Amino acid sequence: MGQTLTGLLTSVRAIAGRPGTPPRARPGGGPDPELLAALRLCGDHLAALAASGPLTDARRTRLIASIGALTTACSTPGADAFDALLRTGQQALDSGGDAGARLALALADEATALRARSKGAWRLRGNALDALGRSEEAITAYERHLALQQNTAAARDVERRIATLRAAGDRIDEALALVGDGSEGGEGATGAVRLSRRLPAADARAAFTELVRLRTTERGAADPAVRRLAALYAEHRRLSDRDPMADPLLGGAEPLGVPGLRRFLAGRTVCLVADTPHTAEQEQRPGSSLAALIGGSDLVVRCDAVRHAAPTARTDLHAVTLRGDSPWKGPRWDRRATARLVFGDPLPHWRLALRSRLVPGAQDRIGDATLRRPLHDPALLGEAAADAEGPASTAYTVLRLLDFLGTPARVDLIGFEGPAALSPREREWIGARAGATDDTAVRITLR
Known part of the structure; x- marks a missing residue:
């Protein structure tokens, strides 16, 4: 990644011109001055990233890729690089932190100068100002976006904000x-x-x-x-x-924070069940030892999309991790659960996913923002956001959270082998805490 980043930085500077020189459009229909200025801003950001050490954050990797796409568009005769500019601004915003938000704002400024009637450019500017805490300016940008927005459904989120x-x-x-x-x-x-x-x-x-x-x-x-x-x-x-919601209680559901989750788990036996065909078949088979183990637990936990377990299979806690660039566009969480935890970052994506995918009446309690990133929140575990094995699985996030809270009486893992196997690092963590192992479960005694 270091060599790739260095090469991209060289390409950006070659197209945008020497640092300190005003951007100029190339003769014969070259990039607009605003695009060249945007490239120079990206080059400065890349230089800062290169100086910060090895890159392991997937969001920054996506930003670097989008800058590469913008560079290619700016260097291709006749190409329209405007959409690439907006995507780069959004990736900068999604990368998190003030530096990313400042880059997104600077790119949005160039985009609005290039196309003053672009609703996407004004939305990006509003989001960047919002992320920087400049609320009054964000409102002005959002209002410019709404004046250009013709899609009533798409306008609701901005109006709510x-x-x-x-x-x-x-x-x-x-x-x-x-x-x-x-x-x-x-x-x-x-x-x-x-x-x-x-x-x-x-x-x-x-x-x-x-x-x-x-x-x-x-x-x-x-x-x-x-x-x-x-x-x-x-x-x-x-x-x-958080923004207000049209139905903030979602059919009477209560927000669940860290103290509430600790009480919810206190003294109970917890069974974390992997969603596999074998586990689902065993769970529904009368007299099976696995069905007895699950049925005898106080709380049954399932993770992410549950495709194999029967719709009537008991779920006391459903945990899901937001994945991808647009996690709010996924299927709605309509499986009935007593409590639902949604893990995700950045905060605007998490908010939007809850508004878009939660179903009124499908849960009695909903994890609030204090539980959206337990591994990396300094108030909870506060660990580094990434490692060589990639993002943590939802099951591992749940286990670490249970371990941190320390109130369940016992935790059993069911079916986490084969396709459902956890990563080596996650298995190592589990192995260090396993109190007993048999053919159906790894039993963990929490600290």
Whole structure:
């Protein structure tokens, strides 16, 4: 990958021109100046990636591939590189972090300069500004997108996001009116705290937190105004974490966080069942030892798409990992389960997948954002996001989460051999914790 990255960086700079020189369209219908400027931005980003060490993150790999496709389009006479430019911007955004969002924003700026009436360019700009926490600017870009968008169904997500950003800003405005003397930030009552809906999201959260702390110290938690301020703060944080949904309870389902999952598992025996034809056949066979083991467990866990188990087969916890560039486009999760956990990153994709694929009434509890990336969340396991064997399987993610929580009485694995076998690293982790092994299950005693 290092040689490939170096070669691509050389190609990008050769097409875009020397660093520091203004982009020029080549004679005879060469790339537009905006495309050359975009290539130069990509070249700078590639240089930073090359300096950061070996690349093992699949999302960054996809970004590098999309930059390569953009480079090819810009160097091909007569090719329309605009779509490649938008794809590169989206991959930059999907790669995560402020650096990726800044590159996406810069590419969106070039795209809107190139085609001012491109709804895709304005959507990309809004998403990038949103990811950077620049809410008011994001709203403006989203509104430009909606003015050009003719697809009513596609517009709903953007309309919902605009409503969320405005609602979060309204909470800030009400808080300022509640604590202030007319000056922004309420300096007359709380000192030098500066809070504004125009602040970047991270700064606004920090300022809001400090405002609540200071007012609580001054007047006490029992003061009615302080209680309302705390409620506004909680609503603002909730809106920062997720958009409202048309049916937020999905037929009465409750959000499930880390404490709730710990209680859900406490003292129970858990059976994690692989979805294979053999396991499904044994599970339905009367008198089989495997069926007895599954039926005798307090909680039955199944992962991802369950194709072989009977529709009536018991599922107490269903866990699924979002895969691919558009995970919100997959089949809906309509198998009945007591609780459902959805693992995925980045956060916007996770949100969209939940809105698109959850089915009202198909679950009683839904894992919230605190459970969407347990292996890599610093508040939970906090491990590196990738290794040489690729992304973790859903079953392994569930096992690590159960081990971290430490409340189940026992965990049994059923059918994880052959096509359903876990990776060597995952099997090694399991082997180090296996309390007993037989023909049907690997029994793990959690720490």
